[in-house]
Amino acid sequence: MAQTFGSKRTVVGAHYGLRDWLAQRITSVVMALFTLAVIVQVLLPGEMGYDKWAAIFSHQWMKVLTFTAVISLLLHAWVGVRDILMDYVKPLGARLALQAATIVWLVGCAGWAVQVLWRL
Amino acid sequence: MADTVKQRPVYRNIHITQLPHYRLPAPGWVSILHRISGALLFILLPFTIWMFDTSVTSEVSYAQFASVFSAGSAGLPGWFFKLVVLGLIWAYVQHFIAGLRHLWMDMTHATGLAFGRQSAIVTLVATGLLTVALGAKLFF
Numbered sequence: 001m002a003q004t005f006g007s008k009r010t011v012v013g014a015h016y017g018l019r020d021w022l023a024q025r026i027t028s029v030v031m032a033l034f035t036l037a038v039i040v041q042v043l044l045p046g047e048m049g050y051d052k053w054a055a056i057f058s059h060q061w062m063k064v065l066t067f068t069a070v071i072s073l074l075l076h077a078w079v080g081v082r083d084i085l086m087d088y089v090k091p092l093g094a095r096l097a098l099q100a101a102t103i104v105w106l107v108g109c110a111g112w113a114v115q116v117l118w119r120l
Numbered sequence: 121m122a123d124t125v126k127q128r129p130v131y132r133n134i135h136i137t138q139l140p141h142y143r144l145p146a147p148g149w150v151s152i153l154h155r156i157s158g159a160l161l162f163i164l165l166p167f168t169i170w171m172f173d174t175s176v177t178s179e180v181s182y183a184q185f186a187s188v189f190s191a192g193s194a195g196l197p198g199w200f201f202k203l204v205v206l207g208l209i210w211a212y213v214q215h216f217i218a219g220l221r222h223l224w225m226d227m228t229h230a231t232g233l234a235f236g237r238q239s240a241i242v243t244l245v246a247t248g249l250l251t252v253a254l255g256a257k258l259f260f
Contacts, residue, residue, distance in 0.1 A: 025222075025223060025226065028219050029223070032216065032219070032220075035216065049182075050175075050179045053175060054182075057176055077158070077162050077165075080155075080158050084158075105162075105165070106162075106165075109165045112166075112169050112173070113169050113172065116169070116172055116173045116176065116177065119177075120176065
């Protein structure tokens with residue numbers, strides 16, 4: 001039987017998930033950098049309390065980084081949760097409903113996080 | 121001919137009832153824990169954003185945030201909320217380190233059996249140690 005995978009794959013249809021795969025990796029790097037930025041600033045000298053904690057998120061560059069991390073989380077979790085649903089939920093109707101719920105959940109959470117960020 | 125076609129063994133995915141008897145190697149554990157930790161972070165997302173909201177909005181809300189973990193809230197004791205946060209910490213650390221392992225494998229094409237096994241053990245041990253250390257800071 002002829003090999004139809006790898007470099008010899010039959011190229012038909014749309015993309016093969018490469019875009020999602022790449023998006024998941026790029027967004028993971030953004031979130032890792034955000035995590036490091038928070039950890040470093042928490043470890044800087046000074047007693048932890050409201051003033052120090054809120055000051056971390058008051059810088060404009062930190063707001064931009066946090067916003068980027070929130071949007072990255074949205075895309076990253078969508079790819080991941082969709083993978084889980086495609087593997088474990090076989091009935092099409094249930095899968096579609098759960099995927100729709102996932103989008104609503106993620107967009108709602110991202111909206112809330114951005115709202116918190118904006119009013120600081 | 122028809123008989124041999126019928127008797128062909130069918131290999132299906134592992135059924136859920138087989139799971140307790142299934143010996144999973146270390147990379148397998150990292151793989152399934154990546155899913156479980158990711159799903160947990162996804163489900164607890166509103167709680168995480170609630171913590172961000174109350175801790176950062178004002179001094180009054182910061183005090184409310186702190187009191188939930190000491191005095192409790194909604195009839196639930198403070199340690200319960202700390203336990204949820206401990207779960208979040210474990211999931212975040214596990215997902216973070218296993219994610220770094222993923223990125224490393226993607227970039228270097230590090231695919232051998234030995235590397236997969238060793239890096240999986242490192243991931244599990246490092247996650248365990250960090251979770252214990254951060255958990256100690258959270259509770260004591």
